[in-house]
Amino acid sequence: MSKKQQYEKMADQILQLAGGAENVRKASHCFTRLRLDLGDISACDTEAMKKVEGVKGCVVNSGQVQVILGKEVEDFFPVFESKLNPSSKEQSKDAKEETWVNRILNGIAGIFIPVFPALAASGLLKGILLALNFGGVVDAAGPTYTMLMMFSDAVFYFLPVLLAFSSAKVFGCKPTVAAVLACILLHPTYTAMTEATSLFGLTVPVVSYSSTVFPIIVGVFILSLIEKGCNKVIPKSFSGLFTPLICIVVTAPIMLIVVGPAVNALSNVVGNAVIGLYNATGAFGGAVFGAIYPFLVFTGLHHAVVPVELQSLAAMGYDPLLALCAAANAAVGGAALMVALDSHNKEFKGLSLSSGITALIGTTEPALYGVLGILKRPFIGAAVGGAAGSAFMAALRIYSTGIGPVPGAGAALFLGEKFVWYLVGIVISVVVAMVVTHFVKFEDVKLEGQN
Secondary structure, three states: OOHHHHHHHHHHHHHHHOOOHHHEEEEEEOOOEEEEEEOOHHHOOHHHHOOOOOOOEEEEEOOEEEEEOHHHHHHHHHHHHHOOOHHHHHHHHOOOOOOHHHHHHHHHHHHHOOOHHHHHHHHHHHHHHHHHHHOOOOOOOOHHHHHHHHHHHHHHHOHHHHHHHHHHHHHOOOHHHHHHHHHHHOOHHHHOOOOOEEEOOEEEOOOOOOOOOHHHHHHHHHHHHHHHHHHHHOOHHHHHHHHHHHHHHHHHHHHHHHHHHHHHHHHHHHHHHHHHHHHHHHHHHHHHHHHHHHHHHHHOHHHHHHHHHHHHHHHHOOEOOHHHHHHHHHHHHHHHHHHHHHOOOHHHHHHHHHHHHHHHHOOOHHHHHHHHHHHOOHHHHHHHHHHHHHHHHHHOOOOEOOOOOOOOOOHHHHOOOOHHHHHHHHHHHHHHHHHHHHHHOOOOOOOOOOO
């Protein structure tokens, strides 16, 4: 059976267990989960959905059904979406019953997931370059190093353009027009200014928008409101020409004069506050974050961490939170590996082993939903292990050069003089999680077909 046929079969089964295509008001996905907003959630058989081949878990969170599929969700989603009724797709755009929590989380996921591969690749490249320079392998003054570092920095410098494009899809306006708005903020004429200028007689402050996150997102939201307003009053025969013109001429001044400077200042306050809190709390703050992070991932709230990380990278050039995330993920992997050692169920041992290794690479959902979520008590081991490893990371001020899947896949983000200590922190998380999981015990499971 081909991959396409497997996805077709899986999609049919998930739709049937979700109450049919007509019961799906909205379907979306994040890095590893298919997210379903249903008209009647009681019609969804979540327990049966967990047993569908290819499904690694299923949970209901804030009124939303989240089906855990792993990294294959991106390839699976178009197949699933094609099976939705046109009326269901249309209703999903204006689903009024969707909770505000889900709307925010889905919005954050929709904005940042499309740009994540570019951010991860650029961060890894920068980490490798810095490590090679630190080891004396390459000369930082050499042309090759300079060019490759330019490759790495490009995505962060032009980050507002990427975010504009993805934000437009979330807010429902034209992505190319949104990208133009970001290009205006980064235009050489504006970036070369050293003092405030004027537009329509109003003062335009000089602000650096390169690498920023929040100003363009707010700007695209405003752009979407203006575009929708124009579409209501301008005849369709003229809207293709005049709507984009009005959107740019109206939104750009608002951004440059009011919204951009205000949001940028607020973003800097938030970024500085996060770094200040991190520096003030040290190991204690790291321990708290590491203990709760597995639960954030379990509930899907971890997406809210990404904008904070990007803001830290933009303001400081480094991210202090990814090391804590890495330690917490490693602890989840350690807890799952201990379950694999202690369980007497051969099938469950195999599931725990594979999901534990996957967690150590950087994807914890299979372990969280397929192992810890079922047994419950190993969550204690993951929390304690995450706290221990994160406290160590925070105490030593271990920072990353970008964002990516951790602890394993994104290890290059930590290459440098503290890389060995990063590895030590990961080992601490795994070992503590395994020891605690072993001592807290758990009630072994019996899978179907086994006595």
